[in-house]
Amino acid sequence: MRKLFVIGVGAGNPDYITVQAINALKQVQVVFAIDKGEDKADLLQMRRTLCERYMEPGRYRIVQIAEMDRDAAAPCYEAAVREWHQQRAIAYENAIEEALGEGECGAFLVWGDPCLYDSTLRILERILATGGIAFDYEVIPGITSVQALAARHRIPLNRIGEPVYITTGRRLAAGLPEGTDNAVVMLDGQCAFKHVADEADIYWGAYLGTEDEILVSGDLKERAGKIERIRAEARARRGWIMDTYLLRRRTHNS
Numbered sequence: 001m002r003k004l005f006v007i008g009v010g011a012g013n014p015d016y017i018t019v020q021a022i023n024a025l026k027q028v029q030v031v032f033a034i035d036k037g038e039d040k041a042d043l044l045q046m047r048r049t050l051c052e053r054y055m056e057p058g059r060y061r062i063v064q065i066a067e068m069d070r071d072a073a074a075p076c077y078e079a080a081v082r083e084w085h086q087q088r089a090i091a092y093e094n095a096i097e098e099a100l101g102e103g104e105c106g107a108f109l110v111w112g113d114p115c116l117y118d119s120t121l122r123i124l125e126r127i128l129a130t131g132g133i134a135f136d137y138e139v140i141p142g143i144t145s146v147q148a149l150a151a152r153h154r155i156p157l158n159r160i161g162e163p164v165y166i167t168t169g170r171r172l173a174a175g176l177p178e179g180t181d182n183a184v185v186m187l188d189g190q191c192a193f194k195h196v197a198d199e200a201d202i203y204w205g206a207y208l209g210t211e212d213e214i215l216v217s218g219d220l221k222e223r224a225g226k227i228e229r230i231r232a233e234a235r236a237r238r239g240w241i242m243d244t245y246l247l248r249r250r251t252h253n254s
Contacts, residue, residue: 002096002135003027003105006120008113008142012242013209014050016143022054024140030099030106031055032092035064040240047109063099065091077170085119089126097133111242112144117168117186145244146184148208153217155203157246158182172196172247181249188243191228196220199250202227206234206243220247 005024010016033047044064051060068087074080100106110118124137146166150157157164165180169188176183176198185193193202202220204227207213214234216227227245235241 002100002102002133004096004100004124004135004137005105005107005140006114006124006137007107007109007140008115008144009047009050009109009111010143011112011145011148011208012046013148014046014053016148016209017050017054018140018142021140021142024138025051025054025107026056027105028055028107029060029104031060031062032095032099032106032108033062033064034067036067036240038239042238043111043240050109061099063095065095081119085123085126088119089123089130092123093127093130093132096127096135100135110142113142114139115141116144116146116166145186145205145208145242149184149203149205149244149246152205152208152213152215153203153246155246157184159248176200176247176249181251183247184244185247186244188245191224191231193220193245193247194224194228196247198247201248201250202245203248204243204245206231206241207238208242208244212238214243 005028007021007024009021031051033044036043048062051062068084068091070084071080096106108120110120114120121139127133162181165177165183167183168186169190169192172185172188172192173195176196200220201218202223203217205213205215214230216223216230231241231243
C-alpha cells in the first residue's frame, strides 16, 4: 500500500524541523509540493532546501502540484473553502496516483504543524472517503509559528492560571471575546488588531526564525500603525508574508 507522511516543518527555519521528521524523510521517495506561483517561489525553494539538507541525493523526487485559487470575495466563506478543498483533493489524488507507486512512501511538507490551521489532513480524508485510491498516512507534528513567536519574544503565551485563545483575523474583527485575556491571532491579512478597543499589548512577528524575521511589541494603540506599515512593506517586497501575533489584555496586575 502507498504510505504518506504529513510532516510539520516549522515556521521557516530549517533548524526547526524535528528529529522525528528527519527520520520520516529518510523513508520518502516522493515529496509533494504546492506551487503557489512566481510571487511565492521562495516558499517552494524553502521546501527544496529542507529536502537537500535532510534527504539523500538521488533517492527522492519532488512533484509539484499547482495551487488552486480560492474566491476570496465569495459571499459565503465556508462554502468557498469547501469548494477550494474539493479542487485540491482532485489535484492531490491525481498526483498521488500518478507519482507514487504501490509500496512507495510520499510526503507533504506542511508549514508549521499539520493540525493547526492547515487543510492537508481534511483533504487527504476527503480523498480516502471517495475510495478512488488507497493509502495510509502518518502525521508528524511541527513547531508552529505560535511557539516560535513566544520563543522569539521571550514570553510565555499566558499569565499564571490564564487560558490562551487561538483565532483568526477574520474572527478577531468583532473584537476580543468576553473574558479573553490572551489571544493568539493567525491568518490576519487585514490587520484586524486595528479595531480592537481593549487596552492591550501586542507581540507581533513575521517570517519567524528566518533571516528576514521582523519583531514588534508594545502597547497595541501605539504599535498598530507601525505594524500595518511594516507588514505592507514586507509583503510588497517579498510577494507574501506569514505573520502571527499575541494580544494580551491589560489587567490591574499587569
